[in-house]
Amino acid sequence: MTAILEARGVTRSFGPIEVLHGVDFSLVPGEIHALIGENGAGKSTMMKILGGYLAPTTGALMLDGKQVSFADQRAAEAAGILMIHQEFNLALQLTVEENLFLGREKRRGPFLDGRAMREEARTLLARLDCHVDPRRRIQDLSVPNRQMVEIARALGRQARVLIMDEPTAVLTGRETDVLLEQIERLKAQGTAILYTSHKLDEIARIADRVTVLRDGTHITTRPAEGFTEHAMAEAMVGRELSDLFPAKAKPGADVVLEVEGLTVPGYVRDASFTLRRGEVLGFAGLVGAGRTELMEGIVGLRPAQGTVRVNGTPLKPGSVRAAREAGLVYLTEDRKDKGLLLGKALTENLTLLALDTFGGVFIDPQAEDQALDQAIEEFDIRVKDRKLLAGSLSGGNQQKLLMAKTMLAKPQIVIIDEPTRGIDIGTKQQIYEFIAALAAQGKSVIVVSSELPEVIGLSSRVCVMGRGHIAAELSGAEITEDAILRRAMGVSETTGEPA
Amino acid sequence: MTDTTVESDATPRRGALRLQTIGPVLALIALIILGASLNSNFLGYANVTNVLARSAFIGIIAIGMTFVITGGGIDLSVGSMAAFVAGVMIMTMNALIPVLGIGVPLVAAGMAVALLTGLAAGLLNGVLIAKVGIEAFIVTLGAMGVYRSLTTWLADGGTLSLNFDARSFYRPVYYDGLLGVPWPIIVFAVVAIVGEIAMRKTAYGRHCAALGANEQVARYSAVRVDAVRMSTYVLLGGLVGLATIMYVPRLGSASGSTGTLWELEAIAAVIIGGTVLKGGFGRVWGTVIGVLILSLIDNILNLASIVSPYLNGTIQGVIVILAVVLQRQGKSAD
CATH class of the missing domain: 3.40.50.300 (P-loop containing nucleotide triphosphate hydrolases)
Known part of the structure; x- marks a missing residue:
């Protein structure tokens, strides 16, 4: 299948410092492609380039096989590419539905069409199996529910590509399970998903392909099948990893x-x-x-x-x-x-x-x-x-x-x-x-x-x-x-x- | 989070910061050159001491305001607080004349009352803001109305005047000085130097900045946030008292309109000087520059007849907005 979104030989410099060195990355409809690497490996920069927040210094972005350059993140959003940030982009004082339709409110004449928006908000949340009342304020929601709202917002904007920056970092095990299920469902509906996480067991569980970045360099892109967590960790760090935990000291008596x-x-x-x-x-x-x-x-x-x-x-x-x-x-x-x-x-x-x-x-x-x-x-x-x-x-x-x-x-x-x-x-x-x-x-x-x-x-x-x-x-x-x-x-x- | 992204952006930002820092100084120099070229008396002893002495009231208050704003607060009540302190001071002194007579004890008593009234008013603001937890804007907006009205009430709608003999005795505190430098200027300078050192070199200044930058972080870092926040208002109240001590001998009276808009001038001076309005960073010497800029504009307009002095407020307002635009430009680099 051809890629929806592809980066070819992308580099990015900030001032004199180049932080991405000719990285290739592609996303195919209906796949979960994990991007992993240590902090500072260039994951965020790569995601921001794909999401239209940053322009590549050199190299090309291809959308449906045609070269594009996004003026800003709104242009990328218009093309169906949405990024979900680690720190949510939600207005805490507004309600769920107000957030879902922020910037693209439905109107009837000069007035907001509240009923239509609530209806659609319900549908969107139901698709995610999230039973939150659209009239509640974001500040009253739990973190995982906020995450769901954020995803619903992306869905409402007809996302074809979803870029998820460590969505499970703040979730517990059970909440993570729910989220991963939703991601699988989106994938089945044909959405291309870029997924990052430091939790390698999640990657092994849901990713179809894995790309490893280290110090801004593309190390490998492999099918997730047969790529063990240990091998992923070593590819990220670039050296062999010994035991993760040091020996335990014996506690004193007092x-x-x-x-x-x-x-x-x-x-x-x-x-x-x-x-x-x-x-x-x-x-x-x-x-x-x-x-x-x-x-x-x-x-x-x-x-x-x-x-x-x-x-x-x-x-x-x-x-x-x-x-x-x-x-x-x-x-x-x-x-x-x-x-x-x-x-x-x-x-x-x-x-x-x-x-x-x-x-x-x-x-x-x-x-x-x-x-x-x-x-x-x-x-x-x-x-x-x-x-x-x-x-x-x-x-x-x-x-x-x-x-x-x-x-x-x-x-x-x-x-x-x-x-x-x-x-x-x-x-x-x-x-x-x-x-x-x-x-x-x-x-x-x-x-x-x-x-x-x-x-x-x-x-x-x-x-x-x-x-x-x-x-x-x-x-x-x-x-x-x-x-x-x-x-x-x-x-x-x-x-x-x-x- | 890609650290490299932001790291490299930090360089241009610091360059911009430097321009921000030096901007007010350049503006002040430009004003001095402008003033000197418009009027030959501008740099004369009489004019310079006059400008500086008049700046001292706002200046002393603005230095206290710098700490309040750095700590993430605001105080709108200082102008009417000054009027109230002046009223209380004058009434106390008049009432004490039969007891103490005209002399040093009377003036000392008046000064003590002014300082205590200022401190008490500041403490009241501080308690309501830090302990009761009401927003600073609301508390001090309320206090502004209260003190203004109390002063008018004390003066019965008119003017409270210090007894004529007491006034003559007290006058030198404003008009005399040391080696030709009037007292208000000396006090202003001392307050500015102590304030600058406290802000930059002591744990107190660091704690104010931490509080304004992020109260939670300060709390988690064992900073006594309530005490620090309260202390900024008490400090400011005390400085309002001190400024009033310098102000009363100038005219020897107070009325409901004394100190009108001082709060805004003080806040404007603080902002022009580079202190961040939402807190977290304060620059005391910048505030001094800000005060001088504001009074020089006034002075130049009065000396030169090119622009009507009635436009003073317009020019000052534009400068405040420009100063904030300058601060913003430093930030937009990232």
Whole structure:
């Protein structure tokens, strides 16, 4: 079958730097073509070129066999090419149907034709098996439902080509399943789909063809069948990958953190657990189980009742600063909105948490510079220019910067929420090593993660949360995906009945 | 996310930033040259001290405003707050004359009352904004009306005048100075220097910028966001008090129309100086330049008869908009 959309020998330069070197890529109707690569490999640039957001510097774009150049993304949209961004392009205050028809509202005379729009919105959502009332506001929807609205919006615009930038990055396992089913359905209807994800198991599951990019170069395009996840990872990284997870350190005996009967109103009730020196404690559970809220309650970012003791001393509630001074820090899952000041330079981000250790009355800029040198070295933050803004770093480098920032506060206990969200496999491995190294140094780490292999691979003990309370605590050989999932969903082992 | 995409875009942007930074300075130099070529008295001692001393009120307030705006806030109440502080100060001083007589204690008491009133008014704004959580625009818009009306009420619709002898005694605070430099200019300079250092070199300034750039990130980074936010309004209130202390001896009176539009002039000066209106970045020295630009325009229009001084507001308004356009152009590079 001939390609709908094809890129031939596409290069793209930003100023003097070429980031794509002659990449070929094609999309055939009714196929899912996965584009994979590490952060910074050029995936986003490639997608933006195909979606009309960027023009190629050299090389050609072919639409239905004819050379085209899109003036902008609207021109690409008019040709049936739609890109779904990682950060949604939805107006939060508007309703589902208003979003679906934004910019192409149906009218009757000078007035909006509300009934026709609602009707069509329903049809579109029904096609996706998504039962959301079109009159609800986007801000009241869950993330997966927003994703569905975003896809419905693309469908409503008669998309022939759908470009999906890591659509499952923020979804849980079950939500991912639903989404992948919808994608399969779109494929069956003849839509050509470009799919990116860092989760290689998804790629193996749904892709027909896989293209690997590394450092802006096209490495290979192969049928997905027979392309193992391990082989994909190695093609992305360009070297052989050893074990993803480092060896687990043996935790010490003394308890450094005791949480007793902690209740975060509306999210968590009566959570109790302990953490020992040098231990990596995993927190698993479905999205919405209250893991993040529990951690935020512990460090004082949310109002909470109950006691938190660090080294036996009760922590002043409601004060992030007191927690930090006690050696307890929390690394947020939301690095873009809560972790880093994207519009500020690296140093300002790096030292913000531990700013009072940099000089007395006046901030010591030299000490800050040294700290950045050290962070770049220690955490392998790859930057071309130290004066860059934090927002211009790739996700992996942002995460490393966030870790460096947190570690500057010299914590004894580190809570890391989703340590590798949206991060490529090479960087993931590095972050796992940092976490293991922290534990080996005698610090204690709590890892909250929705990726089960991560929780299992890192932790010596796992707390499973379900619906706002700690449903189970597993250790040693008990820690299996199956056991965690069953506990998280509230299914008891023996009877299979809801607990 | 492809890091390379944005990284390479950062270079032209920084070039544009540099133009943004230097733009107001160039404008100020151009105004000075223009003024000097239009009127030979422009650079004379009398005119220079006059312009600077009159800029001092707005200037002192604008420096406080720089911190508020950098922290992501706004304060519309400063003009009427100044009128209210002046009214309270004058009434207190008049009332204290039988007790303290005319002299230093009376003036000191008046100054203390002015400062405390300013701080209290700022604290009230700050508590409502940071603790109660009402939007700054709403709180200070309300406060603007309240103080304006309270002043008019205190003055019973007319003017509150400082006792004649007290006024004569107090006058030197505006008209005299040190080595020929009037006090308001000295105070303005000190406030500007301290403000600049606080903004750039201390954790407080960094925290204000972090708060304005992204409150959540600041909160997660153990910054006491409520305290910092509140403190910016208290600081501004205190500076309004300080400005009023300099202002009252100039005319010795206050009325419902004292300090009209000062809030807008202060905000305009802050924006012209390169501070970002939605917060996250503040430049105190830029604010000083902004204040000087605004007062020089006024001064030149009054000295030269080419353009009617009535058009002062028009020109100032155009300049504010131009300054923001300049800021925007720096951003459109990415």
